[in-house]
Amino acid sequence: MGKTTVAAHLAGAFALMGHDVILLDLDPERNLRKLFSQDINDEDASVFVPPINKNETGTTITVLNHDEWQPEDYPDIKITICDCSPVLDKNPKSLVEKFDYCIIPTTLNPLGVSKNCDVIIRTFKHIRRLNSQAEMFALINNYHSDQSFTNRNQVLRDHLRRSLSKYTSTDSKCKFIDPDAAKIRYSKSLLYWGYHIVEGTTPQLAFNSNGGRSHPRTDFLQLAEYLEEHTTIDELRRQGH
Ligand SMILES: Nc1ncnc2c1ncn2[C@@H]1O[C@H](COP(=O)(O)OP(=O)(O)O)[C@@H](O)[C@H]1O
Numbered sequence: 001m002g003k004t005t006v007a008a009h010l011a012g013a014f015a016l017m018g019h020d021v022i023l024l025d026l027d028p029e030r031n032l033r034k035l036f037s038q039d040i041n042d043e044d045a046s047v048f049v050p051p052i053n054k055n056e057t058g059t060t061i062t063v064l065n066h067d068e069w070q071p072e073d074y075p076d077i078k079i080t081i082c083d084c085s086p087v088l089d090k091n092p093k094s095l096v097e098k099f100d101y102c103i104i105p106t107t108l109n110p111l112g113v114s115k116n117c118d119v120i121i122r123t124f125k126h127i128r129r130l131n132s133q134a135e136m137f138a139l140i141n142n143y144h145s146d147q148s149f150t151n152r153n154q155v156l157r158d159h160l161r162r163s164l165s166k167y168t169s170t171d172s173k174c175k176f177i178d179p180d181a182a183k184i185r186y187s188k189s190l191l192y193w194g195y196h197i198v199e200g201t202t203p204q205l206a207f208n209s210n211g212g213r214s215h216p217r218t219d220f221l222q223l224a225e226y227l228e229e230h231t232t233i234d235e236l237r238r239q240g241h
Pocket residue numbers: 001002003004005006141142143184185186187188190191192193
């Protein structure tokens with residue numbers, strides 16, 4: 001579904017916007033640590049993100065396992081992103097209770113739409129049982145933007161939105177993000193993200209531009225901006241959440 005890819009690159013987008021970010025790994029597969037380690041034996045997993053504006057200093061994404069994370073050790077970090085376990089009960093309850101917002105990535109795929117919808121609603125309900133205030137968003141990942149798919153994408157989007165509304169109409173803090181507002185397109189650089197592990201080179205995000213453009217960079221910045229507009233994240237950040 002793209003949980004790890006979305007968590008890491010959303011952290012990357014906030015980093016590009018000038019925020020240091022903690023990326024908490026809740027998935028027993030520990031993919032994030034592998035993806036962000038400079039060296040396989042290295043305890044430290046972090047990546048430096050250069051600034052968009054040349055006069056800024058750049059920021060750091062630090063990967064931690066949830067049991068290593070002591071928020072008081074990182075008083076200046078206002079954004080923490082969790083890469084959750086797909087087994088909902090495996091995510092520590094004490095952490096889920098603290099979530100301010102959650103993103104549930106899904107794919108627009110004909111055979112998957114009703115199954116994905118059930119998974120999203122189950123996830124919304126699970127988190128809501130533990131956390132009454134979290135704002136939750138279903139996000140389309142792996143979006144195919146070729147023109148020849150426009151009509152089919154619209155039909156699938158409307159179908160998914162209608163199916164999700166069975167739950168979202170009862171919980172005003174759960175929303176489906178219309179792909180016109182924000183989505184993550186299918187991209188080869190996301191598909192091959194992590195190749196640096198095989199090559200043994202330094203970790204990096206899939207934001208490299210190709211002919212001056214990078215779809216992942218555009219899409220994740222758009223997602224981060226969408227979240228700033230549609231949540232109280234800005235305010236929470238000021239309060240130091
Ligand atoms: N937008 C995308 N475009 C292309 N490939 C993607 C995209 N999102 C995820 N992938 C690929 O799909 C696979 C699974 O993604 P991952 O983030 O590991 O999912 P999860 O953490 O939910 O298991 C990875 O190989 C990743 O590179």
